[in-house]
Amino acid sequence: MTPTTRTVVEDLLHRIGHAGPEHIAELYAEHADWRLDWPEDQHGSPATPWIRHRATRADAADHFRDLAEHHVPGQVGTEIERxxxxxxxxxxxxxxxLTARPTGRPYRARFALHLTVRDGLIVRHHVYEDSLAVSLAFAPADGGIPVAGGGGSASPRP
Structure with missing residues (x-):
C-alpha cells in the first residue's frame, strides 16, 4: 500500500529532526525537482554550499550533510505551523x-516548503525561505553579505 502524501511529509519532517542524511534521502525519488528560492548568483557560494538546486536522491543526502556541516549541532529548532x-x-x-557554525550567529528564517509525493516518494522539493536572514548569519565580520565565487562580500544597503 502506498503511503499518503501527509504520511510521507510527516515522516520527512521527523527524519529531518532525528535521522541521518541517507535515511532522510530514502524518501526522495531517484530523480526529483529540487529548487530553492534564492538568488541564482548566490547558489553554491562557499559560505552556503547547501543552497543550490538538486536533482537526485544522492543530492538530497548531500544537502542534509552540507546543512549539518555549516550549523552548530544542538542549536537547531524548527517550528512547524501548518x-x-x-x-x-x-x-x-x-x-x-539555527546557528551558523563559521560565525556563531544564530538566526531565524520563516519558510514554506512545497513538496509533491508520487508513489510514496518525494518528486518535488521547492523551498521558499528568508534568504536575507541566512545570508546575514553567514556574513563576514565586516557585515557584508557573502557573494558567490568566494572571497568578497557585498555590503548591505543602509
Missing part, C-alpha cells in the same frame, strides 16, 4: 532556528 495537503501536493509552513 501542513496543507491537496492530493499529491503539500505545503509546510514554519520557522527554522
Amino acid at each position: 501542513i496543507l495537503v491537496d492530493g499529491e501536493d503539500a505545503v509546510v509552513l514554519g520557522e527554522i532556528r
Whole structure:
C-alpha cells in the first residue's frame, strides 16, 4: 500500500529532526525537482554550499550533510505551523532556528516548503525561505553579505 502524501511529509519532517542524511534521502525519488528560492548568483557560494538546486536522491543526502556541516549541532529548532495537503501536493509552513557554525550567529528564517509525493516518494522539493536572514548569519565580520565565487562580500544597503 502506498503511503499518503501527509504520511510521507510527516515522516520527512521527523527524519529531518532525528535521522541521518541517507535515511532522510530514502524518501526522495531517484530523480526529483529540487529548487530553492534564492538568488541564482548566490547558489553554491562557499559560505552556503547547501543552497543550490538538486536533482537526485544522492543530492538530497548531500544537502542534509552540507546543512549539518555549516550549523552548530544542538542549536537547531524548527517550528512547524501548518501542513496543507491537496492530493499529491503539500505545503509546510514554519520557522527554522539555527546557528551558523563559521560565525556563531544564530538566526531565524520563516519558510514554506512545497513538496509533491508520487508513489510514496518525494518528486518535488521547492523551498521558499528568508534568504536575507541566512545570508546575514553567514556574513563576514565586516557585515557584508557573502557573494558567490568566494572571497568578497557585498555590503548591505543602509
